[in-house]
Amino acid sequence: MPITPFVPGGAFSPEAVQALTAVLRAVCRELGIKDGSDAAQIVAETIIQLAGTGEYDERGLHAAVLKAFTRNR
Numbered sequence: 001m002p003i004t005p006f007v008p009g010g011a012f013s014p015e016a017v018q019a020l021t022a023v024l025r026a027v028c029r030e031l032g033i034k035d036g037s038d039a040a041q042i043v044a045e046t047i048i049q050l051a052g053t054g055e056y057d058e059r060g061l062h063a064a065v066l067k068a069f070t071r072n073r
Contacts, residue, residue: 001035006044020047025059031069
């Protein structure tokens with residue numbers, strides 16, 4: 001599932017969008033979230049929010065998103 005539909009136009013470089021998409025796919029796969037689901041959209045929005053703080057590193061984003069979604073388990 002590409003993250004592009006959730007990214008405000010021009011907010012990130014094409015390389016950053018590729019990295020964000022990779023994080024989205026990896027997190028959804030790890031959490032068992034299906035492409036196109038409401039949960040996937042929430043994950044995408046979380047990734048974009050975190051990336052908006054300047055965090056573009058795939059590993060860092062991946063860890064931060066997983067932490068955000070698993071801390072209440």
